[in-house]
Amino acid sequence: MGKLKEIKEIAELLILFLFQKSPIDDSKLFLEKIIKIMSKEPHPLFERVLVTQLWNEIAKPPAMFAGYSYRDFDGSDYSRFRLFSSTFGMAGSQYARSARIQNLPSEIPPTAETIFDSIMERNTFKAHPSGISATLFYLATIITHDLFNTDPRDPTINRNSSYLDLTPLYGNSKISAMQQPIRTFQDGLLKPDTFADSRILLQPPGVGAMLILFSRNHNYIAGELLKKNPDRFSNSDEDLFQTARLINCGYYLKIVIHNYIRTILGLDATKSEWFLDPTKPYNKSWLLQEVPTGIGNQVSLEFNYIYRWHPAIAEKDVEWSEKEFKRLGITPESTVNEFKEKVKDWSTILNKDPSKWTFNNMIRDEEGKFPNNKLAEELVNGTEKVAGAFGANNIPKIFRVIEVYGIQSARTLGLCSLNDFRRFLKLKPYDSFEDMMGHPSDLTVVNKLKSLYGNAIENVELYPGLMSEKTKPGDNIGSMLALPFTVSRAILSDAVNLVRNDRFFTDDFNQHNLAYWDWNILEDQASKKLASGGIIHQLFLKHLPGIYDNKSTWTLYSFISSSKIKDHLKNRDDLEGINYNKPLD
Ligand code: HEM
Ligand SMILES: [Ca+2]
Numbered sequence: 001m002g003k004l005k006e007i008k009e010i011a012e013l014l015i016l017f018l019f020q021k022s023p024i025d026d027s028k029l030f031l032e033k034i035i036k037i038m039s040k041e042p043h044p045l046f047e048r049v050l051v052t053q054l055w056n057e058i059a060k061p062p063a064m065f066a067g068y069s070y071r072d073f074d075g076s077d078y079s080r081f082r083l084f085s086s087t088f089g090m091a092g093s094q095y096a097r098s099a100r101i102q103n104l105p106s107e108i109p110p111t112a113e114t115i116f117d118s119i120m121e122r123n124t125f126k127a128h129p130s131g132i133s134a135t136l137f138y139l140a141t142i143i144t145h146d147l148f149n150t151d152p153r154d155p156t157i158n159r160n161s162s163y164l165d166l167t168p169l170y171g172n173s174k175i176s177a178m179q180q181p182i183r184t185f186q187d188g189l190l191k192p193d194t195f196a197d198s199r200i201l202l203q204p205p206g207v208g209a210m211l212i213l214f215s216r217n218h219n220y221i222a223g224e225l226l227k228k229n230p231d232r233f234s235n236s237d238e239d240l241f242q243t244a245r246l247i248n249c250g251y252y253l254k255i256v257i258h259n260y261i262r263t264i265l266g267l268d269a270t271k272s273e274w275f276l277d278p279t280k281p282y283n284k285s286w287l288l289q290e291v292p293t294g295i296g297n298q299v300s301l302e303f304n305y306i307y308r309w310h311p312a313i314a315e316k317d318v319e320w321s322e323k324e325f326k327r328l329g330i331t332p333e334s335t336v337n338e339f340k341e342k343v344k345d346w347s348t349i350l351n352k353d354p355s356k357w358t359f360n361n362m363i364r365d366e367e368g369k370f371p372n373n374k375l376a377e378e379l380v381n382g383t384e385k386v387a388g389a390f391g392a393n394n395i396p397k398i399f400r401v402i403e404v405y406g407i408q409s410a411r412t413l414g415l416c417s418l419n420d421f422r423r424f425l426k427l428k429p430y431d432s433f434e435d436m437m438g439h440p441s442d443l444t445v446v447n448k449l450k451s452l453y454g455n456a457i458e459n460v461e462l463y464p465g466l467m468s469e470k471t472k473p474g475d476n477i478g479s480m481l482a483l484p485f486t487v488s489r490a491i492l493s494d495a496v497n498l499v500r501n502d503r504f505f506t507d508d509f510n511q512h513n514l515a516y517w518d519w520n521i522l523e524d525q526a527s528k529k530l531a532s533g534g535i536i537h538q539l540f541l542k543h544l545p546g547i548y549d550n551k552s553t554w555t556l557y558s559f560i561s562s563s564k565i566k567d568h569l570k571n572r573d574d575l576e577g578i579n580y581n582k583p584l585d
Pocket of ligand 1: 137140141144148149150152202203204304305307308309310312313317318321402
């Protein structure tokens with residue numbers, strides 16, 4: 001080989017190593033070339049680069065293991081670093097803390113009641129500016145009940161797993177009363193129309209109706225798995241149950257990515273099928289670091305407050321909550337202790353068998369199932385109900401005691417201020433109350449805030465701040481949910497971490513662990529074309545048969561209210577054949 005050619009080759013190899021161009025085309029025999037060069041004239045630097053490269057390829061400590069492909073009920077062992085952090089994000093762990101406290105308030109804030117009455121209480125209902133429906137918030141409520149379940153005896157403890165693993169359906173522990181009564185222990189099935197978390201019974205019935213769809217989906221998946229793989233699954237309730245759960249969580253994840261986040265960002269108003277995918281592998285390359293996956297997640301206290309979206313509750317759902325709270329003996333004037341006692345009283349008389357629970361006065365049939373049309377009614381009505389707008393003075397009065405409890409609890413635990421949280425997110429801290437409220441500012445709110453917080457912007461507490469700061473524009477691609485500014489930024493970071501750090505959604509989300517599940521099994525070709533990649537309609541069509549029209553916006557775009565949907569889709573000339581027919585009409 002001529003000297004020039006050799007130098008060229010060495011340069012090529014160095015570029016390959018230094019810039020980590022991948023994938024490497026091994027048919028070019030690069031490795032062999034290095035060995036040839038070294039055999040002629042060993043060079044310590046080259047040798048080092050070669051050994052470093054080979055060494056780097058294997059993760060240390062080992063990141064994945066053979067087997068262990070089931071989700072544990074309490075969320076333990078969800079990190080691929082199983083050797084070190086099997087309790088990462090497990091139910092019963094302490095909340096994480098995200099932000100440092102840098103500025104302590106210069107004076108003691110007024111009582112939580114004063115704060116609520118001044119800047120949080122809803123006086124008149126304001127419709128959501130983009131016409132987001134209550135149905136979107138039914139899913140949001142399942143998500144928050146999946147992630148958060150603060151222990152009333154110790155607010156540092158979260159009784160749920162810090163992952164999207166359908167805890168409200170499957171329960172939060174192997175041994176607790178919550179887990180066992182939901183299963184039949186035959187053929188991997190859940191008891192008919194059953195879920196584990198009794199808190200869902202106190203939510204608007206649309207939330208329970210949506211959770212029942214996931215319960216039915218589990219049983220459908222288990223049935224199909226057994227039919228298709230009798231050799232593996234006959235006489236193996238546990239394998240069947242666990243595999244069905246993994247797949248059901250896969251549907252849930254896909255709904256979150258393709259329906260929920262796409263609606264939140266307003267992508268369905270465009271023709272784009274792009275979606276934010278937190279699960280993709282991103283390996284190390286020239287200038288970019290690897291973005292790890294499956295390393296485990298523990299939700300933070302700040303995230304808990306960021307996700308309290310009580311301003312969004314639709315008018316009719318507030319009426320429903322008022323009746324429900326009255327039945328329990330809770331009023332806006334109840335004290336926090338009274339509230340806790342009433343909820344406890346209610347839960348002690350609940351049937352120990354969740355397959356006997358009912359909500360919204362629905363009656364189970366002889367198989368134990370709720371009537372399809374009653375479940376559908378709640379979801380359809382949810383699409384008719386316009387959610388509430390975010391921003392100051394938008395929380396229904398019936399939530400007073402809950403919010404007072406929340407504010408007091410945040411103080412006991414020492415949550416950071418609104419501005420310290422913005423610093424943590426690398427957002428510009430607000431320099432004045434006018435800055436916090438935006439332009440033009442609502443001067444009434446500005447003045448109320450000034451008087452509550454001693455005219456010092458650094459004193460504004462995180463939660464009351466999040467609930468009253470300026471909101472992003474509605475009817476706008478990128479910010480369709482019109483969230484408060486700081487909330488909108490934080491929620492995406494938390495969502496991405498939550499999903500990406502769960503090994504069952506990333507490193508272990510593969511067809512082997514999912515028994516070669518056919519993801520097209522629920523698919524309906526006509527609706528597939530019209531849904532912009534969304535999939536929640538598949539659950540409506542499959543588990544509430546004969547009720548939904550597969551080309552109706554009520555089915556395909558249920559997260560936008562029916563009064564707004566035509567306007568929302570006005571730029572979608574690609575949706576040929578879509579209709580606006582209301583189900584059950
Ligand atoms: C009518 C509808 C709703 C009702 C009746 C309701 C009721 C409640 C109650 C009673 C609590 C206090 C729980 C406790 O600490 O004991 C609470 C907390 C909370 N709510 Fe809501 N809520 C509703 C809607 C929502 C929505 C739409 C979201 C967000 C998507 C949400 C997110 C939260 C969060 C994150 C907490 C803190 C949970 C915890 O720390 O365990 N809620 N809600
Ligand atoms: Ca969970």
